[in-house]
Amino acid sequence: MAIPFLGRLALYEYPLLVVSFTLAWLEYIISIITMFLPDSVIKLFTITTRQIYSLFNIAQGEKQYYYKGEDLTTEEHDVMTKLIYSDNIEQMAEIFGYTIDNHIVKTKDNYLLNIHRVSKPGPQRPSNGKIVYLHHGLLMCSEIWMTMLDKNLNLPLVLYDLGYDVWLGNNRGNKYCQKHIYHSVKSEQFWNFSLDEFAIFDIPNIIDYILTTSNINDKLTYIGFSQGTAQVFGSVSINNDLNEKIDQIIAISPATTPHGLYSKFLDIFVKASPNVIYLLFSRKVLMPSVLFWQRIMYPPLFNSSIDMSNYLLFNWKSLNISEVQKLCSYGHLYSTTSVKTVVHWFQIMKNKNFQMYFDRYNYSGYYQPMSYPLKNIKIPIHLIYGNQDSLVDINVMKNQLPTKSTTSVEVDGHEHLDNIWGSDIGDRVFKHVLHYLGEDKPNGSVQY
Ligand SMILES: *[C@@H]1O[C@H](CO)[C@@H](O)[C@H](O)[C@H]1NC(C)=O
Numbered sequence: 001m002a003i004p005f006l007g008r009l010a011l012y013e014y015p016l017l018v019v020s021f022t023l024a025w026l027e028y029i030i031s032i033i034t035m036f037l038p039d040s041v042i043k044l045f046t047i048t049t050r051q052i053y054s055l056f057n058i059a060q061g062e063k064q065y066y067y068k069g070e071d072l073t074t075e076e077h078d079v080m081t082k083l084i085y086s087d088n089i090e091q092m093a094e095i096f097g098y099t100i101d102n103h104i105v106k107t108k109d110n111y112l113l114n115i116h117r118v119s120k121p122g123p124q125r126p127s128n129g130k131i132v133y134l135h136h137g138l139l140m141c142s143e144i145w146m147t148m149l150d151k152n153l154n155l156p157l158v159l160y161d162l163g164y165d166v167w168l169g170n171n172r173g174n175k176y177c178q179k180h181i182y183h184s185v186k187s188e189q190f191w192n193f194s195l196d197e198f199a200i201f202d203i204p205n206i207i208d209y210i211l212t213t214s215n216i217n218d219k220l221t222y223i224g225f226s227q228g229t230a231q232v233f234g235s236v237s238i239n240n241d242l243n244e245k246i247d248q249i250i251a252i253s254p255a256t257t258p259h260g261l262y263s264k265f266l267d268i269f270v271k272a273s274p275n276v277i278y279l280l281f282s283r284k285v286l287m288p289s290v291l292f293w294q295r296i297m298y299p300p301l302f303n304s305s306i307d308m309s310n311y312l313l314f315n316w317k318s319l320n321i322s323e324v325q326k327l328c329s330y331g332h333l334y335s336t337t338s339v340k341t342v343v344h345w346f347q348i349m350k351n352k353n354f355q356m357y358f359d360r361y362n363y364s365g366y367y368q369p370m371s372y373p374l375k376n377i378k379i380p381i382h383l384i385y386g387n388q389d390s391l392v393d394i395n396v397m398k399n400q401l402p403t404k405s406t407t408s409v410e411v412d413g414h415e416h417l418d419n420i421w422g423s424d425i426g427d428r429v430f431k432h433v434l435h436y437l438g439e440d441k442p443n444g445s446v447q448y
């Protein structure tokens with residue numbers, strides 16, 4: 001593959017280039033090592049770090065726990081420990097007394113997606129006859145909706161208690177969706193997908209499945225976070241029938257055309273030629289070794305690496321997320337996706353246009369990238385965005401979306417992740433979600 005940007009790099013950028021390649025190489029070595037490490041050794045690592053962690057980290061006073069200056073009750077401490085060490089969303093829901101029913105959706109192109117429906121043991125609460133479908137962001141899975149220490153800040157549980165039929169979606173390739181009828185996850189064919197496949201298959205196929213299975217309403221409300229909003233915008237814009245199946249889209253930290261990365265070097269590097277990412281990370285899954293680190297690393301150390309990466313890549317400082325909450329949430333942040341999806345995002349950033357993936361560049365001038373025709377969306381869209389979010393350019397986004405049916409609220413001082421994990425999301429984010437859902441009756445059942 002040609003690397004046309006090399007000639008354009010400044011002298012100081014070469015060491016950074018070397019560092020990038022070294023990291024990619026390390027990633028490769030680790031993937032080989034972990035392939036040969038028996039499960040029992042990894043388990044041993046995990047158990048050891050957990051023990052060291054509980055020995056040293058949390059000072060235990062008289063029925064009161066302190067962590068980095070934050071007070072925790074015994075109960076909160078218990079929930080925190082369980083959240084940190086949950087392996088899947090069933091265990092996370094169980095902490096709060098709920099259960100998760102799993103469903104498998106077969107997409108039209110033969111991927112199998114594991115999606116979840118919230119329920120609770122014992123007598124059922126009365127249904128309000130409405131369905132909500134929550135969808136996660138890039139490099140994430142459904143677990144991001146269930147990581148808050150305070151039960152009342154876990155949106156699926158709040159909505160379930162209000163009577164909604166609550167579903168959580170997952171994208172092909174993430175932790176819950178590593179299965180195709182004909183292709184092995186080890187094959188290049190399996191990972192040959194981008195945002196386009198989420199929009200063309202995953203979203204509409206999941207929605208059809210939910211509506212048929214739930215059968216209590218002929219429409220649902222879509223609540224997306226980050227890429228989860230881009231996916232549904234793209235999907236509705238090319239599947240006209242979705243306008244009849246979704247009553248409204250609530251978009252938390254929406255992202256369609258981010259300007260780029262905070263680190264100037266990385267920004268120039270990947271925008272110069274998004275395909276260079278294939279060179280670094282192969283054509284399959286992006287950095288699966290993060291999952292390995294997440295398992296064996298001492299949680300506060302893992303927290304620091306996530307905080308640092310977020311700062312370098314996006315200039316996020318995560319000041320609105322409490323330190324304890326970070327420990328609970330960051331372990332459930334990362335999930336796998338295809339390298340092609342990330343390349344697709346860089347093509348979008350480079351071209352400053354929310355467009356479909358394309359394989360070749362505009363060398364000869366007669367190739368026109370295909371944009372998602374977002375103006376074709378007919379259903380109401382509600383944007384909830386933080387004004388410190390480096391991934392959202394609200395004016396660009398509003399220009400892309402239909403003017404009449406789009407409304408927005410700005411959350412002052414919030415970055416991207418603050419809108420799902422900040423300590424003040426009840427008052428400043430979910431209040432708006434509930435308002436759009438029609439739940440803001442005076443002193444309704446949820447008080448923040
Ligand atoms: C990926 O899919 C495209 C069509 O969408 C096809 O042209 C290409 O050969 C596929 N690549 C692999 C490795 O399967």
Ligand SMILES: *[C@@H]1O[C@H](CO)[C@@H](O)[C@H](O)[C@H]1NC(C)=O
Nearest residue numbers: 068300303304307323324327
């Ligand atoms: C998480 O990492 C950040 C950045 O390194 C650090 O300031 C913070 O104290 C860490 N929090 C915990 C709970 O370890």
Ligand SMILES: *[C@@H]1O[C@H](CO)[C@@H](O)[C@H](O)[C@H]1NC(C)=O
Nearest residue numbers: 351362363364365366367369
């Ligand atoms: C493609 O090339 C033509 C002619 O060289 C140029 O006018 C046009 O702006 C290019 N389009 C993009 C999207 O780069």
Ligand SMILES: *[C@@H]1O[C@H](CO)[C@@H](O)[C@H](O)[C@H]1NC(C)=O
Nearest residue numbers: 441442443444445446447448
């Ligand atoms: C709602 O609750 C607030 C306190 O949270 C109270 O001051 C107010 O009177 C209540 N309003 C109604 C209509 O009950």
Ligand SMILES: CC(=O)N[C@H]1CO[C@H](CO)[C@@H](O)[C@@H]1O
Nearest residue numbers: 317319320321388413414415
């Ligand atoms: C409550 C709190 O910590 N708010 C902070 C949220 O983050 C912004 C910066 O992004 C700070 O200015 C706020 O103080």
